Amino acid sequence: MFPQLGAGLGLRAPHFSRAIAADCGVDWFEAITENAMVAGGNPRRVLRAVREHHPLVLHGVSLSIAGLDPLDDYLARLAPLVRELEPAMVSDHLCWTSHGGHNTHDLLPVPYTQEALAHVVTRVARVQDALGRRILLENPSTYAVFADGELAEHEFLAEVARRADCGILLDVNNVYVSCANHGWDAHTYLEAMPVERVGYLHIAGHSSDGPLLIDTHDHAVCDEVWALHALASQRFPHASTLLERDDNLPDFDELVAELARATGDRPAPNDGARS
Amino acid sequence: MKLAEQLARFHAAMVGSAPISDAAPLLREDGVDRETRLRVYVHAYLSRIGGVLEEHYPKLRALLGDAAFRPLVRDYLRAHPPSDPSLREAGAFMPRFLFHTTPRNYLHIDLAHLERARVEAFDGPDADVLTKETVAALPPDEFPALRLALVPTAKLLLLSTDAADVWDAIEDGRVPPDGIDVRRVVLVWRRATTVLHRTLEADEASALLQTSSYSHGYEFAGVCKAFAMEPDPAARAIELLLRWLDAGILRA
Numbered sequence: 376m377f378p379q380l381g382a383g384l385g386l387r388a389p390h391f392s393r394a395i396a397a398d399c400g401v402d403w404f405e406a407i408t409e410n411a412m413v414a415g416g417n418p419r420r421v422l423r424a425v426r427e428h429h430p431l432v433l434h435g436v437s438l439s440i441a442g443l444d445p446l447d448d449y450l451a452r453l454a455p456l457v458r459e460l461e462p463a464m465v466s467d468h469l470c471w472t473s474h475g476g477h478n479t480h481d482l483l484p485v486p487y488t489q490e491a492l493a494h495v496v497t498r499v500a501r502v503q504d505a506l507g508r509r510i511l512l513e514n515p516s517t518y519a520v521f522a523d524g525e526l527a528e529h530e531f532l533a534e535v536a537r538r539a540d541c542g543i544l545l546d547v548n549n550v551y552v553s554c555a556n557h558g559w560d561a562h563t564y565l566e567a568m569p570v571e572r573v574g575y576l577h578i579a580g581h582s583s584d585g586p587l588l589i590d591t592h593d594h595a596v597c598d599e600v601w602a603l604h605a606l607a608s609q610r611f612p613h614a615s616t617l618l619e620r621d622d623n624l625p626d627f628d629e630l631v632a633e634l635a636r637a638t639g640d641r642p643a644p645n646d647g648a649r650s
Numbered sequence: 651m652k653l654a655e656q657l658a659r660f661h662a663a664m665v666g667s668a669p670i671s672d673a674a675p676l677l678r679e680d681g682v683d684r685e686t687r688l689r690v691y692v693h694a695y696l697s698r699i700g701g702v703l704e705e706h707y708p709k710l711r712a713l714l715g716d717a718a719f720r721p722l723v724r725d726y727l728r729a730h731p732p733s734d735p736s737l738r739e740a741g742a743f744m745p746r747f748l749f750h751t752t753p754r755n756y757l758h759i760d761l762a763h764l765e766r767a768r769v770e771a772f773d774g775p776d777a778d779v780l781t782k783e784t785v786a787a788l789p790p791d792e793f794p795a796l797r798l799a800l801v802p803t804a805k806l807l808l809l810s811t812d813a814a815d816v817w818d819a820i821e822d823g824r825v826p827p828d829g830i831d832v833r834r835v836v837l838v839w840r841r842a843t844t845v846l847h848r849t850l851e852a853d854e855a856s857a858l859l860q861t862s863s864y865s866h867g868y869e870f871a872g873v874c875k876a877f878a879m880e881p882d883p884a885a886r887a888i889e890l891l892l893r894w895l896d897a898g899i900l901r902a
Contacts, residue, residue, distance in 0.1 A: 391843075409736045413773035417843055420776065437735035443654055449735055474661040477731040480740070481695045483664070486656050494653060519687040520678045523651055558680070586682045587690060 377511070377542055377574030378463050380430050380615040382637045384630055387620070391421050393627040397428040400631040403463065405617050408435035411460070412452045422460055431460060432575070432617070434544075435467035437478055438502065440512065441485040441495050442471035450505040457506055464574055466511040466544045469495070469532055486521035487531040492538075499539035511542035511574045516552040516581070516590030528553065529567035536572045543568055545611070546577035547604045548596070548619075552588040565607055573611040578604050578637065579619040593622035595633055601640070608640040616640075651676075664691050665731060699727060699740050706741045707765045709820045710758060738773055741766065757829030760813030767805050767838040768845045774803035778902035782895045798891075799867030804839035804899040806855070806862055814849050835859065839899045846897075853877050854890055867901070 381402030386394055393399050404425050411418045411433075425431055433456070438449060457465055470482040485491055502510055514532055526534065536543050545568055554561040578601075580594030596604075596618070604616070616637040620630060656676055663673035670692065674684040700723045704711050711719045730743040745762040748755070779801060788796060800806075811829050814836045819826040835855035838847040850858065857876035861868045870891070877883040877890075894900050 410738070412736045413738060417772055417840075435735075443657060452735065471657060473733075474657055476733050477661070477665065478733055478735060479661070479664060479695050480698050480732060480737055481664070481691055483657075483660065483691060486653060488653065490653050518690040519684070520680075521656060521676055522678045523656070523676075524678070556682075584690070585686065587687070589690065 376509075376571050377613070378430065378615075379613050380432075380463060380575070382634050383430075383432070383575075383615060383617040384634060385434075385617060385619040385621075386421075386425065387624060389624060390627045390630075395421070395424040395428070399429075399627070401429065401634065403430040403432065403615065403617075405432040405434045405466075405619075408433045408453065408456065408465075408467070409437050411456055419459070426460060430463040432464045432466065433457065433460065433462040434513075435465070436480065436482065437472050438467035439471045439473040439478075440467060440469065440498050440502070441491060442473050444473045444476060446498060446501055446505075450502065454505055457508075464511055464542070465506060465508065466513055466542075466574075468515045469512045469535065470515045482515040484515075484517045484519050484521065485531070487524040487526045487528060488521070489525055492526070492531060492534060495535050496539045499535065499541050503539070503541065509541050511544040512536065513544035513546050513577065514549050514553070515546070516549040516556075516588075518556055518587055518589075520557055527559070527567075529559075529564045533567050533569055533572075536569060541572075542574040543572045544575055544577060545573050545607060545614070546579070547607050548577060548579040548581055548600050549590060551600050551603055552581050552590050555588045561603055562606070565603070565610055568611070570611055573614045575615040575617055576604065576607055576611065577617050577619055591622065592619050596636075601636060604637065605640040608637075612641070660688075663688055664695055666692075666728065696724065696727070699723070699732060699737070702737045703741045703744070706738075706769050707744060707762060709817045710744075710761045710765060712820045713758070713761065713816065713826065738769060741769070756831065757811045757813055757816065760807075760809040760811045761816060763807055763809065764813055764817055764836060764838070764847065767807055768847065771803045771805065771838050771840045771845045774840065777801040777803070779898045780895060780900040780902045782892070784902065785891070785895065794869065794871035796870040797867035798861045798870055798873055798894075799864070799901045800858070800862050800899055801839070801901045804837065806850075806858055807836045807838060809834045809836055814847060817847075837899070839897060841898050853880065853886065857890065858894075 383403035383405055384401045386404040386406045394404055406422055411422055468482050472479055550561050550564050578596050579592045580596055581588050582591045618634045659673050662668035663670045670685050670688050673688055677684040703723050726747050729747055732740040745759055745766055748759045748762050812827055812832050816826040816829055835850045836847055837850055853876050857873045860873055874887045877886040880886040
């Protein structure tokens, strides 16, 4: 359903010069969509340069798929960007970011109700119609759950994907963080995801703040998340992996070395050959 | 409860227009205090956008110090909550916000103008640049009618303080000057991936202001009038034209 890209890295400004090289040691890159939603200039030029040698995925943070604000303005900027850059995949989050025209730039939690489910499914269809392609929705790290919820988060996400016919970007770190924050079972979460709809996996580091784990992207991936990634890689053998890092950004080579572990988690390819 | 009401109450608590306790009943009661959970989102909102403002206004932050910059960010976000999907637009109204802040401080306003112009130059649209080769190939009789126009990423700032000197001093690790009131025209532009700025001499400022006043540019012969007071107006015009061509600030 989605292309198999291998092991990729979130594209960050200090690494631009390395990422545009053909032999940079990374299979693909994921760029934050909104950073390219400017008039032109460097952000888009860099993405075009990266795109010459590597598949590129656009990953948004402001679609606000569960929000109530109209999608028109955002889609009017996203659609031409997708046409220009021809990304291998387009993803965003199962969350809301805007309300009353105010963009919080935060991934806010969705009430997992039947009303919200129908609302999100309708909006995903609208986005996919505008783009002429399937999108993928990511499970965000959550720190709060609405009391009115009628479905578990994993049920809600799987149902959105099934009804809206979209893909899932399964953030393994977010599964770990949310399960720790709410007392959920990570294995149950993974098993609830429809295999054919999981296009790629995210891995990242997190930190703790009192009783909660926080998705900070400022550490290396911890062993527990790597263990979950190994499980996810077995369950979703066609899914690519993307390493995210935002703060305390190490140099490019250090991230490439960390990313190599993701490749090791992949099941051995079965090409039908016999020894 | 309807989705619209759930999101509205959560949002109000998050951005500080309602107390956090108003949104706490929306959440499931479990092992962790509900207000503690909400504060994670409040903190993320302020720190994420605050981090971008620190990145976009580094010299203003350095001049003010964190103790004054952080409350400024909080007040700014209340007055200008972001609406654009791009975080790079989150600080767009900082110069205007400072202008309406009491007591008004023109050094702070000018510094914010300069730093915002640098962000916009970095993000601005590409354009074909007028080259020395193109100009050299012009027949001499067409030279006076050559239209000079700035590329979209070259901007002229009319400042009322020496904010550019303050910016430079902080950048170089020197003690910044006091921020005197003085009329300055500063050119901000982008060359390849680097954003630059420079305080213009009076005749150069006059010429480029003339050029930028017309959307389709201004004839070279007219621009040269700015150099009438120079000992050798033609030589000065050529000197500056070559400087602008080297900088890549003129549109093809």
